[in-house]
Amino acid sequence: MNKPYIICLSFGTWRNELWFSAPDNEFAERNWQNAVDMLPEVSEKCTNPNQFMSAAVEHFEEYGFTRIQR
Numbered sequence: 001m002n003k004p005y006i007i008c009l010s011f012g013t014w015r016n017e018l019w020f021s022a023p024d025n026e027f028a029e030r031n032w033q034n035a036v037d038m039l040p041e042v043s044e045k046c047t048n049p050n051q052f053m054s055a056a057v058e059h060f061e062e063y064g065f066t067r068i069q070r
Helices: 026-044 051-060
Strands: 002-011 013-021 066-068
Touching: 002 026, 002 051, 002 066, 013 051, 026 051, 051 066
Parallel strands: none
Antiparallel strands: 002 013, 013 066
16 A cells, blocks of 8 residues: 655745655655655755756655655
8 A cells, every 4th residue: 555755845945845655664664764865965956946846856756756746
């Protein structure tokens, strides 16, 4: 069974909540935490909020999470 994984992104004054879906298991939980921990490195490469949002979505997808729209 899948569960939602939610993160609130911020870049300067911009804020946005993103939802992802992945299995509800220990492996996915570890992957989620690793992806969250590595997110600052993703933001360092970005120059604006749109670029950061796209890079963050790609980053979480690389860790096995599927973006869901809310």
